[in-house]
Amino acid sequence: MNWNPDHYHLYTDHRLRPALDLLGQVALASPMVIYDLGCGTGHVTSLLSKRWNTAIVTGIDTSEEMLDRARQDHPSIEWKNEDIRDFNPASKANLIFSNAALHWLDDHEELFPRLISQLRPGGVFAVQMPNNFTAPSHSLLFDLAGTDRWFDKLGHLVRPAPVHNINWYYDLLSAYEGNLNIWETTYFQVLKGKNAVLEWTRSTALRPFLAALEGEDIKAFEQEYAERLLEAYPLKxxxxxxxxxxxxxxxLELAEE
Ligand SMILES: C[S@@+](CC[C@H](N)C(=O)[O-])C[C@H]1O[C@@H](n2cnc3c(N)ncnc32)[C@H](O)[C@@H]1O
Structure with a gap:
């Protein structure tokens, strides 16, 4: 799936705030090895690198478009085109950070323990994931893709919500020795512009659906989705x-050995 760095940056402030909230809860003094999984254009990775400026920081992503921007904007950081599912670094991590990426991957029951196994003792696993899959922005998209008109072309893209509830993650991760800090926040985002929610999802949830369509279908699908969104999120x-x-x-902060 292609990502568009310019469009992703359209709502930078809203997208950055949760990353900063996550970062604010990481108490490590001087981690040596840091990985940012699903680093995108590397803006958040650069904040990790500024905060811990003696650490070796590596941003990992599968999108060449996003990595190109990262390389251009932050040449001193190491960038790697690698799938998070294959993450198996030569050097174990003091910090594995991932902002708004792991919801693109399924099977967290297997994935999370495997990522955590790449931490050193005392290491930290810090993750933020959108958990908005039952909100109208997403349910309307999935409902529309499931209608007779679109099912053949888009039905395969409707996947079960990849993010579980907070109790599920607590049960999975509280088995580790250390300290688990887990919370959920609803940001009351005030967006400017016409069809703002459409513009928001265009760079994230809507992308795979548009990528699967061609020609006139793209406009038609977008228009139907936009009308439904406007009803669910009326203009103030x-x-x-x-x-x-x-x-x-x-x-999750692992205990020192
Ligand atoms: C919403 S962006 C978040 C980017 C960045 N973490 C930030 O906070 O700005 C999600 C990123 O995850 C990457 N991604 C999705 N699935 C991935 C995978 N399996 N392996 C590596 N990167 C992945 C995408 O390419 C995209 O750049």
Whole structure:
């Protein structure tokens, strides 16, 4: 799936805030080896590198478009085109950080323990994932893709919500010796512009659906989705749109041996 760095940066402030909230809960003093999984354009990776400026920081992603931007903007950081599913670094990590990426992967029951196994004793696994899959922005998209008109072309893209509830992650991760900090926040995002929620999802959830369509279908699907969104997220009198967005956070700090 192609990513568009420019479009992803359209709502930078809203997308950055949860990353900073996550970062604020990582108490490591001087980690030596840091990986940012699903680093995208590397903006958040560069903040990790600034905060821990003696650490070796590596950003990992599978999108060449996003990595190109990362390389261009932050040449001193190491960037690697690698699938998170194959993450098996030569040097174990003091910090594995992942902001808004692991929800693109399924099977967290197998994935999370495997990622955590790449930490050194005392290491930290810090993750933020959107947990908005039952919100109208997503349910309307999946409902529309499941209609007779679109099912043949888009039905295969409707997948079960990849993110589990907070209790599920607690049960999975509380087995580790150390300290588990886990929470969920709904950001009451005030977005500017026409069809703001459509513009938001265009660079994330909607991308695979548009990528599977061609020609006139793209416009037609987008228009139907936009109409449904406008009903669910009506414009406020001042022209803004309120888009509540839930996110789940995990900071697991492993015990020192
Ligand atoms: C929403 S962006 C988040 C980027 C960045 N972490 C940030 O906070 O700005 C999600 C990123 O995850 C990457 N991604 C998705 N699945 C991946 C996978 N299996 N392996 C590596 N990267 C992946 C995408 O290419 C994309 O750049």
């Amino acid at each position: 009198r001042d022209g803004s749109t309120i888009y509540p967005f839930s996110r789940l956070f995990i900071v």
